[in-house]
Every structure is written in C-alpha cells, then in structure tokens.
Amino acid sequence: xxxxxxxxxxxxxxxxxxxxxxxxxxxxxxxxxxxxxxxxxxxxxxxxxxxxxxxxxxxxxxxxxxxxxxxxxxxxxxxxxxxxxxxxxxxxxxxxxxxxxxxxxxxxxxxxxxxxxxxxxxxxxxxxxxxxxxxxxxxxxxxxxxxxxxxxxxxxxxxxxxxxxxxxxxxxxxxxxxxxxxxxxxxxxxxxxxxxxxxxxxxxxxxxxxxxxxxxxxxxxxxxxxxxxxxxxxxxxxxxxxxxxxxxxxxxxxxxxxxxxxxxxxxxxxxxxxxxxxxxxxxxxxxxxxxxxxxxxxxxxxxxxxxxxxxxxxxxxxxxxxxxxxxxxxxxxxxxxxxxxxxxxxxxxxxxxxxxxxxxxxxxxxxxxxxxxxxxxxxxxxxxxxxxxxxxxxxxxxxxxxxxxxxxxxxxxxxxxxxxxxxxxxxxxxxxxxxxxxxxxxxxxxxxxxxxxxxxxxxxxxxxxxxxxxxxxxxxxxxxxxxxxxxxxxxxxxxxxxxxxxx
Amino acid sequence: xxxxxxxxxxxxxxxxxxxxxxxxxxxxxxxxxxxxxxxxxxxxxxxxxxxxxxxxxxxxxxxxxxxxxxxxxxxxxxxxxxxxxxxxxxxxxxxxxxxxxxxxxxxxxxxxxxxxxxxxxxxxxxxxxxxxxxxxxxxxxxxxxxxxxxxxxxxxxxxxxxxxxxxxxxxxxxxxxxxxxxxxxxxxxxxxxxxxxxxxxxxxxxxxxxxxxxxxxxxxxxxxxxxxxxxxxxxxxxxxxxxxxxxxxxxxxxxxxxxxxxxxxxxxxxxxxxxxxxxxxxxxxxxxxxxxxxxxxxxxxxxxxxxxxxxxxxxxxxxxxxxxxxxxxx
Ligand SMILES: Nc1ncnc2c1ncn2[C@@H]1O[C@H](COP(=O)(O)OP(=O)(O)OP(=O)(O)O)[C@@H](O)[C@H]1O
Ligand SMILES: [Mg+2]
Numbered sequence: 001x002x003x004x005x006x007x008x009x010x011x012x013x014x015x016x017x018x019x020x021x022x023x024x025x026x027x028x029x030x031x032x033x034x035x036x037x038x039x040x041x042x043x044x045x046x047x048x049x050x051x052x053x054x055x056x057x058x059x060x061x062x063x064x065x066x067x068x069x070x071x072x073x074x075x076x077x078x079x080x081x082x083x084x085x086x087x088x089x090x091x092x093x094x095x096x097x098x099x100x101x102x103x104x105x106x107x108x109x110x111x112x113x114x115x116x117x118x119x120x121x122x123x124x125x126x127x128x129x130x131x132x133x134x135x136x137x138x139x140x141x142x143x144x145x146x147x148x149x150x151x152x153x154x155x156x157x158x159x160x161x162x163x164x165x166x167x168x169x170x171x172x173x174x175x176x177x178x179x180x181x182x183x184x185x186x187x188x189x190x191x192x193x194x195x196x197x198x199x200x201x202x203x204x205x206x207x208x209x210x211x212x213x214x215x216x217x218x219x220x221x222x223x224x225x226x227x228x229x230x231x232x233x234x235x236x237x238x239x240x241x242x243x244x245x246x247x248x249x250x251x252x253x254x255x256x257x258x259x260x261x262x263x264x265x266x267x268x269x270x271x272x273x274x275x276x277x278x279x280x281x282x283x284x285x286x287x288x289x290x291x292x293x294x295x296x297x298x299x300x301x302x303x304x305x306x307x308x309x310x311x312x313x314x315x316x317x318x319x320x321x322x323x324x325x326x327x328x329x330x331x332x333x334x335x336x337x338x339x340x341x342x343x344x345x346x347x348x349x350x351x352x353x354x355x356x357x358x359x360x361x362x363x364x365x366x367x368x369x370x371x372x373x374x375x376x377x378x379x380x381x382x383x384x385x386x387x388x389x390x391x392x393x394x395x396x397x398x399x400x401x402x403x404x405x406x407x408x409x410x411x412x413x414x415x416x417x418x419x420x421x422x423x424x425x426x427x428x429x430x431x432x433x434x435x436x437x438x439x440x441x442x443x444x445x446x447x448x449x450x451x452x453x454x455x456x457x458x459x460x461x462x463x464x465x466x467x468x469x470x471x472x473x474x475x476x477x478x479x480x481x482x483x484x485x486x487x488x489x490x491x492x493x494x495x496x497x498x499x500x501x502x503x
Numbered sequence: 504x505x506x507x508x509x510x511x512x513x514x515x516x517x518x519x520x521x522x523x524x525x526x527x528x529x530x531x532x533x534x535x536x537x538x539x540x541x542x543x544x545x546x547x548x549x550x551x552x553x554x555x556x557x558x559x560x561x562x563x564x565x566x567x568x569x570x571x572x573x574x575x576x577x578x579x580x581x582x583x584x585x586x587x588x589x590x591x592x593x594x595x596x597x598x599x600x601x602x603x604x605x606x607x608x609x610x611x612x613x614x615x616x617x618x619x620x621x622x623x624x625x626x627x628x629x630x631x632x633x634x635x636x637x638x639x640x641x642x643x644x645x646x647x648x649x650x651x652x653x654x655x656x657x658x659x660x661x662x663x664x665x666x667x668x669x670x671x672x673x674x675x676x677x678x679x680x681x682x683x684x685x686x687x688x689x690x691x692x693x694x695x696x697x698x699x700x701x702x703x704x705x706x707x708x709x710x711x712x713x714x715x716x717x718x719x720x721x722x723x724x725x726x727x728x729x730x731x732x733x734x735x736x737x738x739x740x741x742x743x744x745x746x747x748x749x750x751x752x753x754x755x756x757x758x759x760x761x762x763x764x765x766x767x768x769x770x771x772x773x774x775x776x777x778x779x780x781x782x783x784x785x786x787x788x789x790x791x792x793x794x795x796x797x798x799x800x801x802x803x804x805x806x807x808x809x810x811x812x813x814x815x816x817x818x819x820x821x822x823x824x825x826x827x828x829x830x831x832x833x
Contacts, residue, residue: 057705078707089705095698097765098691106695107688107707115686157706 008033008196009165014053014063020391023049025220031196038207039200040240041217042431043403044389047200048090051167055080055087084163088154088171090402096143101125103142104157128156133182147174148292167198173428176292184210202431204233216240241433258282261451267312273298274476275312280451287466288455289491295475296455297339300422304336305329330363335418337410339425345409348398353379355397355408360415382411403430422453459488511759512771519774522781530788536664543670546780548732550673553751554680555724557772558717560755562696563764564620568627569725570747572602575635576729581643581739591649599726606722610715635741642740669731680769697764753801757808
C-alpha cells in the first residue's frame, strides 16, 4: 500500500477474560478498505472471541474500537449491524423454524405501508441467492435445506448487511470448491467497492488465495501481522503453532489388513443412498469421497443406523446382524462421529467430561454408571491425547472453541473403543497442528486393528490414510479405488465423470 | 414437499369442522347462528387471553399470571366504579396501563435476571390474586349505565343469534394479532426468539425489548380480557377465573403451537378456542353429561395433539433436502 489510507476499523488493546481463561490479551487489529484480512491461529487461540468482542456479542473487558476514525461501542450484534458490520459467526446461525427469506431479511424486511412486504422479500431473496448460485425456493423453511445451503444463506445475509466490514468466521467449513469459488468472487466484488473483509479459516490454501494480509493469534495474544504476498505457508504455520510442524507421514502406511469384519450386500435406503456392497476388514480405512450431497454422510448414517437401511443385508464377523438404530449399532461395536457437531453431536450444557463419556455410558447401559473417578480419568486421557484446550473438565462444552468441541466429540467415540469407527469430516474446523495429530491418530487406530470408514472432503488427507477409496456421486457409489490407483487426480476424475447409467 | 409448520393448523381446523359436523348430526339445532354467537360471546375473554399466551409460547416462554390478572382487573373495575365517579372508559385505561406495566415487569425480570418464565409468572400469579383479595374478598357487582350501553350493543343475525360487542372485540384482537405476527418486524422477532435466543441475538434481534414487549402484550391482553369478563359477568370477584391460564395454554397447544416455541399460528389458537367452546356447548345440549366431561375431552385432545406434533417433528427431521440445489454446479 503506497498511500496509507485510514483504516475502516481499528481495534486497540482488546482484552477479554473468562473465568479460568484469558481469551484475549491486549489484541489490536486494523482493517483497511479493500483488503481481505485473514485471522489465523490454533483452536482456542481467540479468533472467534475477538470477532465477538468487535461486534458486541461479547462485552470486552478492555480496548477501544474505531470505525472510520470514530470510536464505536456496539453493545450487541444489533448495534454493529446498524454500523455496517456484517458477520457470519462460527456456530451458524440462522433460525431453522423460519423460512429462508425470513432469515435473510430478519430485522431489515422490506416494508410497505408499515407492514412487511412478503412478496417483495421472497423476490429479493431469490435475487440475492442467485448471486451465490443458489436456486431454491426462499419461502420454504430453512431447515428443509442442507447445512451447506444454510451456510450460504448465512453468508448471503451477512454480505447484504455489510456496509463497511464483512466478518466471516470459518464460512467455508461445510462448502465445496464451487461454492467457495462463488463466495470468493463475491468477496472480491465487495473489496473492489472498498469493504474490508475479515476471513477466519483453517484452510491455509484458501488464506493465500483470497487474503492480502494475515494476523496471527496464539493463546489470546497477537503474534504478528504479515503481508501474504511475501510470506510462506511454513512461516505462517510456525507463527500459529509457535513451533515447526512436523511433516505428517505422507507415505501410505503398510496395509496390514486383517480378516473381514463387516460385509454389506445390496445395502441401501430409498431416497437416501442407492444400494451398495462394501467389505470392511480389520485394520483398514475406507475413505468416502465425493461432493457435498453426493451421499458421503448418508452412507455413514445408513451403516451406523441413524438413518437405517431399508434393503440389503449386513454381516458382522460372519454373523447376520440387523442395524435399525444407533442404539443397536453402538452395542455391536460401531461408532459414528458426525459431521454436524451442533445438531447431531454435542450436548451444549453438559460438561466436557459428561460429553466425552456419553456414548460409553450409553453402551454400558444406564444401570451401570461410570464412576466419577473413572470418568475423570477417561476424559483427562483424551483431553491430553487430542490436545483439547479447556479451563476445566467441568465447563459446559458450548464454551469451548469450535475446533475443541470437534475434538471432544471425537474423544467421545474413541472412548467407546469401537471395532468399527465411522468418522464424518473428522478434521472440520480443526487447526493445522491438530489436523496432523488426527491423521496420525487414524493411522495408529488402524494399525491397532480398528476398522474405519472416513468421509472427508479433503482429498489430500483422505489418501494418506485410506487403503481403499469409494467415490460417490448423486447418492451412488460410482467407483472404488485401491492400492496404486489411489491418487487425487483419479478421485477428482471419478467425481467429475459424467455418464454411466444415470437414472 | 409438505409444508410442515402449517400442518398442525390445518389439523386443528379440520378437527373443529369435523367435531361441529358430528354435533350437528346429533343435535341438528346446534347448526344455528345462536350457537355460533354464543360460542364467540362465552369464550371472548378466554380467546383474548389465549392470543397473548400464543405470543408468549411462540417465544418458548409461558405466562401463568393471566388468570389472576383477569380477576384483578374485574375487581379493580368493580371497586373503582363503586367507590368513585371515574368514568368506565378512564378506568379501562387505568387498568390496561397497570396490566401492561405488570407484564412488562415480568418480561424484564425474565430477561435481565435470566429467570425461568415459569417461576416469574407463577409469582406474578400469586401477586395479582393477592392484590385482588386486598381490593375486595366479596363479589362486587358493577352497575353503571355505560356498562348497560356496552352490553346492549349487538348485531342480530338471521336465525336469532346475537353477536355481542365482546365477541367482536375478540375477533378484532385475533385479526390484529395475525397482522402483528406475520406482517411486522416485532412479529418476526417473536418467532426468531422462539427459534433460539442465542441465534436470534447474533442475528441482531433486540432480545430485551422483544421479551419485555411480549410479556407486556400478554399482560395487556389479560387486562383486556378482564374488562371483557367484567362486561360478561357484570361483577368483579377475586375468586373468579382460577385456572384460566391453563385453559389458555390448552387452546394454544390444541391450536398447533409448539410449547418449545418457534412454530405456531394465532389462527390455530382461534380454532383451539372454538373446539373447547364446542365441547362445552355439546355438553349443554346433551344435558345429561357432567360438565367435567369438558375437562376430560380437552385432556384427551391435548394429549392427542401433542402426540401428533411429536410424530410430525420426527417425520420432518428425517427429510432434509440434499445439497443438490446449487445451480451453478457443472
Ligand atoms: N463463554 C466462555 N467462557 C469461558 N471460556 C470461553 C468462553 N468462550 C470462549 N472461551 C475460551 O476462550 C478461548 C478462545 O476461544 P475462541 O472460540 O475464540 O477460539 P478460536 O480461536 O475461535 O478457536 P477455533 O479455531 O477452534 O474456533 C478458548 O479456550 C475457549 O475455551
Ligand atoms: Mg472459533
């Protein structure tokens, strides 16, 4: 920047204390018009907290905020919205009991004669959403659409409301490449108009793709701000972690595949996933690849029984079994760590400890409670193993940072020591350091003889631990790759391939 | 694709129509403007109360104080009109101001002290009932020519039914509430709060203001119901309308509003009221049944409707659309 323009938003000396934790300690941040500013840091570094202090969702304990040089003090999100700061918070965040259009326009509905003009609202919703490549009926309930669509709606709302600053806290976590491209093109248009955009993510590629500068936080303190044009990923990662990241073992582990544990024949569920065959061995990882809505999570759900199969047969260790609910599959030694932690996973008001032992307790039955000491030990073990950052095991899990909640959820299923573990997007929202740890963990579990099914949109990660990869498209298994056939190129090709017997 | 939120509403409407047809089938004379007019007149105060309750329940709250507020209003009016020369219209204004302020205070406590609405309004219930006793423990008759004027206003329909003022007031309240809920920002904020306070707050909904306004609305409507009730009975009595809050809640739930908040319609509440009134009318026509049958039938209905909602909720979560609507996908 040759002429230094005035920052649109300037935060100085922001601090935030929680009981038992200093979430932010004297943090400063300047946003210039027309820039995309990445905010980076490990899980629990304080990124979301900083955002919430800026928008008034949290009351900050110290610090001043200037907008266009004038001091502002938004006391609630409503206040910052009125000032032109549009925000997508990490825990998404729309109302599933209302329609898409009502969500988009909540608080700034088009009015006529003092009343909400519903027709106009639906019409404008359609226009706004088509800018994001969405062609849906905005007068339907939000909950009738997938999480990805809901995420896009949330982003569209924030974009529409952002007059000066747009803040996006991990907006791309549940999006595919196409949607991300659309989002980025919208972001570029906004920055051309002089908006400042804050972008929080754990995908470093995306950071370098769209951002001009990055500010790195660690343990609630600023590590530094860098121009990304002359920085490398390694530098940034080192700043985030405070140490160098050991290269994850790239070579695919020697597959010590054991005997067959699970065999599915013609297994499927009408309207959810086309029938498929699958043989899972002890000590192997089957990767599920495909676009959003291709049937990855659906496959996981059908196998686990959360959306039970209505056709086909299943054999476990040679014996015919019937899985009609998660209850039955948990007893048979299955575990499923779901994709959407908010709706399917955590119980927000229970403590971290209770959340971790929840499934183990369910498996033992409620008549045989796990003793407090034992629960403490199990929880402590996993907190250490997965490096979950928390003030105490007794804190309600909703107070953990997003990534740490994800880790706690993973711990819950590991604690049941399942024979078959299904992971749906296990690294979503998890920082680079923990990312490597989880990949390593998956490999270790496999080597110990566990059978795993992992659905992930991160192909690079998928190919490092999978011994076989099943590619899905349009809720159908279209390809199985194994051994040397496995490569990102091959997966992408089979995802994209048209043709075959389309129904 | 079924539009689930309206389904319970349609079901309530269908239940009413079906029940009414059954009644007519058994007692053809129930098909008369007289029955319809009485249905509206007799249930006017309950209907108005239930509108306020719908607002509260839509946000996921509850208001247990309304029955006592009605009783208090009745006694207050009776005592004022007996002991002073204040015109009834002024007294109406005073009592509405009191009940609105009372509701607002309850809302403020619920919001700022983060107390459960159940407890706060339970306390409010005792408080208002107590105040009514303080004013008078006896039934105080109201005799005022203005009351006579109001009571004599009616429209005589063909068939002899007399549609009285208070039934009309109830209809106006229902229409007004529909407009407010569906066509104003406040109405949308009510639904937003019911969908999740935290989320609503992050989306910029003024939580404090909305909560206070909602309980103020409920309080004010209970006050209006009290006025209507005093016109209906020409008296104020501190022991009257005990348990009316529960009848109102029942009407709201039968009308398809979820107790957990976020989904429901005032129109549903209207039909909930009509169904409950119809049961009573049927029992009057039958003549042999004890009036306790009203309670039993309402109990069964409530149970059925809650079960139905569970089934519906369960059926709709299992059918979320896949992400295939992205148009730009190549
Ligand atoms: N309400 C709260 N009470 C207590 N501690 C909290 C609260 N909110 C956040 N924290 C703590 O503050 C720290 C920072 O959390 P924050 O959500 O800002 O992290 P983050 O950088 O967004 O991480 P992630 O990448 O996982 O989303 C965490 O250690 C978290 O446990
Ligand atoms: Mg966060």
